[in-house]
Amino acid sequence: MPTQLQHARDGETTAAMRRVAERENVDPEFVREEVAAGHAVIPANREHPSLDPMVIGEAFSTKVNANIGNSEETSSREEELKKLHTAVHHGADTVMDLSTGSDLDGVREANVRYSPVPVGTVPIYEAVKRADSVGDITFEMLFEVIEKQAEQGVDYMTIHAGVLMEHLPLTDGRKTGIVSRGGSILAKWMEDNAAQNPLYARFEELCEVFAEYDVTFSLGDGLRPGCLADAGDDAQYAELETLGELVAVAREHGVQAMVEGPGHVPLDMVAEQVDREREVCDGAPFYLLGPLVTDVAPGYDHITSAIGATEAARAGAAMLCYVTPKEHLGLPDAEDVRDGLAAYRIAAHAGDVAAGLPGARDWDDALSEARYAFDWRRQFDLSLDPERAREFHDQTLPGDNYKEARFCSMCGAEFCSMRIDQDAREDGEMDRIADETDLEDSPAAEVNRPPVGTHDTSRVPELPAFLREIHEDDRSGAAADDWSRVRN
Numbered sequence: 001m002p003t004q005l006q007h008a009r010d011g012e013t014t015a016a017m018r019r020v021a022e023r024e025n026v027d028p029e030f031v032r033e034e035v036a037a038g039h040a041v042i043p044a045n046r047e048h049p050s051l052d053p054m055v056i057g058e059a060f061s062t063k064v065n066a067n068i069g070n071s072e073e074t075s076s077r078e079e080e081l082k083k084l085h086t087a088v089h090h091g092a093d094t095v096m097d098l099s100t101g102s103d104l105d106g107v108r109e110a111n112v113r114y115s116p117v118p119v120g121t122v123p124i125y126e127a128v129k130r131a132d133s134v135g136d137i138t139f140e141m142l143f144e145v146i147e148k149q150a151e152q153g154v155d156y157m158t159i160h161a162g163v164l165m166e167h168l169p170l171t172d173g174r175k176t177g178i179v180s181r182g183g184s185i186l187a188k189w190m191e192d193n194a195a196q197n198p199l200y201a202r203f204e205e206l207c208e209v210f211a212e213y214d215v216t217f218s219l220g221d222g223l224r225p226g227c228l229a230d231a232g233d234d235a236q237y238a239e240l241e242t243l244g245e246l247v248a249v250a251r252e253h254g255v256q257a258m259v260e261g262p263g264h265v266p267l268d269m270v271a272e273q274v275d276r277e278r279e280v281c282d283g284a285p286f287y288l289l290g291p292l293v294t295d296v297a298p299g300y301d302h303i304t305s306a307i308g309a310t311e312a313a314r315a316g317a318a319m320l321c322y323v324t325p326k327e328h329l330g331l332p333d334a335e336d337v338r339d340g341l342a343a344y345r346i347a348a349h350a351g352d353v354a355a356g357l358p359g360a361r362d363w364d365d366a367l368s369e370a371r372y373a374f375d376w377r378r379q380f381d382l383s384l385d386p387e388r389a390r391e392f393h394d395q396t397l398p399g400d401n402y403k404e405a406r407f408c409s410m411c412g413a414e415f416c417s418m419r420i421d422q423d424a425r426e427d428g429e430m431d432r433i434a435d436e437t438d439l440e441d442s443p444a445a446e447v448n449r450p451p452v453g454t455h456d457t458s459r460v461p462e463l464p465a466f467l468r469e470i471h472e473d474d475r476s477g478a479a480a481d482d483w484s485r486v487r488n
């Protein structure tokens with residue numbers, strides 16, 4: 001059966017292309033053209049029936065990935081499903097199951113089964129668990145893991161095929177060496193076996209499996225910089241050249257491919273990174289981790305990296321992998337996931353607005369209109385994190401009567417500048433503004449919000465009882481009828 005890429009090249013618009021066009025508010029033919037050119041991907045494994053397809057590409061709204069998964073120290077299948085729910089609830093466009101603990105198959109199967117968003121993995125982690133030591137991993141073992149994960153319905157996989165033996169000496173002078181888990185594993189394997197990276201040497205065999213299930217390559221940057229000092233060095237850019245070569249091979253086999261990027265990059269070098277990837281990888285969607293624009297703020301790296309991510313989105317990044325406040329320090333909990341996702345959804349949206357993505361600013365305009373109209377409920381509902389907005393407002397002014405008040409506790413009634421401004425306007429002017437900001441009749445009422453948190457969950461099997469309870473709790477603070485339309 002043809003992949004999305006092959007359908008697109010044949011001039012055929014698939015159901016997935018029509019659905020993502022609907023979510024992005026664009027013409028399906030435009031989606032087809034972008035996929036056919038390899039400038040966009042629709043990660044949609046044929047074995048993932050609960051998926052609501054979405055598109056990743058520079059021409060579309062910037063997407064956000066959240067990493068979930070267990071470790072040796074934590075957690076159960078139930079815990080992992082809670083993390084999945086938290087990530088999707090707070091607007092993750094994709095999730096990556098990076099589990100390295102126990103019950104890998106069970107956790108992965110559950111995640112795919114209940115996820116309405118694409119699920120990604122890094123198969124080499126499972127291969128490491130299977131082998132006695134890194135040097136004992138074989139290509140056959142890797143191939144078996146990849147094939148099984150494809151059968152399970154994983155939509156995209158990080159494959160570190162671009163780290164080559166000849167690149168390794170280029171990392172010698174680095175401040176922080178090789179910081180990618182996959183990159184460090186493959187470097188050790190090559191040193192132990194004195195052989196080329198098997199994922200590179202036998203890449204075409206992987207393409208055949210990827211094509212069979214329509215899994216998308218996420219070509220990993222195993223030599224990404226782990227600090228500002230290493231950003232854009234010879235090792236990083238040598239690997240990028242190889243990734244460009246692999247993008248072409250994947251496309252020849254009809255397989256969709258995106259490319260992963262750093263990491264840690266000074267703010268003034270972020271756009272250069274995006275431009276270089278676009279050129280070297282022929283416009284393949286660029287998927288960045290951050291990047292962090294300073295190394296000095298552990299505990300706040302969702303902020304340091306969201307600054308870099310905003311610039312990356314403005315410059316053309318297609319997807320951003322979130323970073324939580326726990327980065328470099330520990331495994332994130334649910335609150336960290338929420339904070340990381342909020343930071344990254346802000347980055348993605350701010351980047352889209354600055355890049356001039358058609359319709360991106362409608363959301364801002366709608367919220368501003370509600371704010372100026374003192375329509376507090378509407379303002380909460382339009383907020384990126386409605387629960388937090390409502391909670392913060394109600395900490396000081398909880399009563400229902402304050403939901404129409406012409407002030408809040410920040411400036412107080414006497415000094416509310418918007419009230420003073422409105423009162424100072426000439427007779428009739430406020431009526432005109434009120435008419436213009438009548439949200440019921442305004443096009444902004446049907447704001448073209450980015451397709452975050454709007455997943456169609458109708459194909460997701462009925463949630464297990466413990467998740468149903470969490471789901472209901474999450475919604476309990478919602479006042480607006482359109483809550484279910486915008487969140488899940």
Ligand code: SF4
Pocket residue numbers: 406407408409410411412413415416417418419
């Ligand atoms: S009191 Fe200040 S912050 Fe609150 S609505 Fe008025 S101008 Fe805005």
